[in-house]
Amino acid sequence: MSESVKIVEVGPRDGLQNEKQNLTVAQRLAFIQDLVAAGLKYIEVGSCVSPKWLPQMAQSTDLFQLLPTDTDLHFSLLTPNLKGFEAAAAVNCPEVAVFTAASESFTRKNINCSIAESFEKFADVIQAAKMKNMRVRGYVSCMVDCPYAGAIAPEQVRDVAKRLYDMGCYEISLGETIGTATPDRVAKVWDCCLAELDAAVLAGHFHNTYGMAIANIYQSLQQGIRIFDASLAGLGGCPYAKGASGNVATEDVYYLLSQLGYETGIDVEHLMLASRNISQTLQRKSLSSYANAYWAQ
Numbered sequence: 001m002s003e004s005v006k007i008v009e010v011g012p013r014d015g016l017q018n019e020k021q022n023l024t025v026a027q028r029l030a031f032i033q034d035l036v037a038a039g040l041k042y043i044e045v046g047s048c049v050s051p052k053w054l055p056q057m058a059q060s061t062d063l064f065q066l067l068p069t070d071t072d073l074h075f076s077l078l079t080p081n082l083k084g085f086e087a088a089a090a091v092n093c094p095e096v097a098v099f100t101a102a103s104e105s106f107t108r109k110n111i112n113c114s115i116a117e118s119f120e121k122f123a124d125v126i127q128a129a130k131m132k133n134m135r136v137r138g139y140v141s142c143m144v145d146c147p148y149a150g151a152i153a154p155e156q157v158r159d160v161a162k163r164l165y166d167m168g169c170y171e172i173s174l175g176e177t178i179g180t181a182t183p184d185r186v187a188k189v190w191d192c193c194l195a196e197l198d199a200a201v202l203a204g205h206f207h208n209t210y211g212m213a214i215a216n217i218y219q220s221l222q223q224g225i226r227i228f229d230a231s232l233a234g235l236g237g238c239p240y241a242k243g244a245s246g247n248v249a250t251e252d253v254y255y256l257l258s259q260l261g262y263e264t265g266i267d268v269e270h271l272m273l274a275s276r277n278i279s280q281t282l283q284r285k286s287l288s289s290y291a292n293a294y295w296a297q
Contacts, residue, residue, distance in 0.1 A: 004263040006042060006227045008173070008203065009035050009250060011278070013044040013078055015235025017056045021282055025063050031281070032067065034274035035232065039266045040250070042074045044097065048084030061091045076137065080111065085125045089132055096129060098122040098169070099139035102157040103146035106177070110141065119163065126168045138169035139205070143189050144181035154192035162196050171201055173229055176216060179209025179246070183219035190223045203227035206248045208234060208287070213248035214256055221260070228253055233275050234287025249288030251275055 012032055016023060023031070028046070035043055045067065046060025060077060067075055076095035079085040088096050100118040101107045107115050129136045142149075143157050161172045174189065186204075193202060204220045204227070206213040217228055231247035254266050272294055279286045286292060 002261050002263045003226070004265070005221075005257050006203075007040065007250065007253060007257075007264055007266070008042040008044065008227065008229045009040045009232065010044045010205075010229045010247065011035070011231040011233070011235045011250070013046050013057070013060075014229070014247060015231040015233075017047060017054050018236035019056065019282055019284075022056050022058075023281065025059050025066070027281055028063050029066050031232075031274070031278050032063075034270070034277055036068060036070075036073060037267070038270040038274050039264070040271075041072055041265065043076075045075050045077055047078040047080075048087040048096075049078075049080060061087050061093075064088075064091045064093055076135075079125055081121055082124045082128065085128055089128070089134065093134070095135040095137065096125065097137040097139060098125055098164075099141065100160060100164070101141035101146075101177075102152050102160045103142040103149050105148035106142050106146045109148060115160065119167070123167065130168055136169050138164035138172045139175060140164065140172060141175045141177045143174040143176050144185050145176075145178055147178050154189045157189050158192045158196055161193055161202070165197055165201060171203055171227065172197070173203040173205045173227075175205040175229075176207055176213075179207035179212060181206075181216055182212055183215050186216045186219050187223065190220060190225065194223065199224040199226065203229060205229035208246045208248050208252075214252055217248065217253060217256060221262075232271075232288075233279050233284075233291065235278070235282075246287045249286070249291065251286075251288040251290040251294075255290040 047057040051058035077088040077093050079088050079096040126136050140160050142152050164172050206216050230250035230253045232250045234246045234249035236247050257264050275291045
């Protein structure tokens with residue numbers, strides 16, 4: 001039996017929140033249903049934030065209540081503070097996510113506080129989640145470079161990731177936020193983090209701004225990482241990182257993994273239909289190289 005790799009589909013949250021077009025709850029639900037049909041089992045549904053700040057994520061808890069309840073599906077909501085957590089808990093969401101960065105500059109620009117203050121903000125979230133037996137996933141932005149501060153020392157990434165784990169996050173996703181990294185630099189970050197944390201609790205979240213995401217995922221696989229975030233059709237990016245449009249496309253990650261012999265549980269025909277549907281809904285060209293080659297055949 002081939003080794004499996006876990007793909008966390010972040011298109012409905014990290015993807016859509018950075019798209020200019022606001023989708024209705026019904027359109028977002030159809031997107032998630034397509035993803036489920038394609039065999040994706042770990043899906044970030046939305047974000048519990050004020051619609052004033054992120055109108056694309058409005059009514060995320062309403063959306064959550066419409067989702068299928070199959071026991072092998074894992075849906076989550078991003079909850080940046082206790083108010084957001086309480087909204088997620090009210091709809092019986094089993095998993096929430098919190099986020100910080102390995103860069104002080106980025107944290108201040110992104111969430112208007114220092115790294116230390118960001119930990120204080122979500123310490124209450126993690127504690128409340130423990131009491132309700134809910135899982136918490138942690139995100140760390142700027143694992144290699146920061147758009148404001150430049151190169152980030154691997155030790156800084158390790159320290160933030162380790163603190164998240166020690167606080168109670170079961171999984172920590174390291175984000176290569178602006179897509180400037182190359183495999184040699186990614187390798188140094190993993191080497192540093194793997195000295196303190198098991199590979200089973202670490203995930204890679206790569207952006208494809210400079211076309212390096214798949215190369216960086218390949219490098220991560222060589223070092224034992226088996227969890228990757230991806231966004232169908234390459235939706236989204238980071239509004240705080242100039243030019244960093246495009247999370248790595250789920251279709252491209254699928255192609256790499258399937259060609260290397262890893263099991264993903266993905267049905268490629270349904271994946272491609274999901275990709276075409278969301279691209280048509282958003283009236284944008286897919287950023288997936290694999291999808292564009294597939295439909296050109």
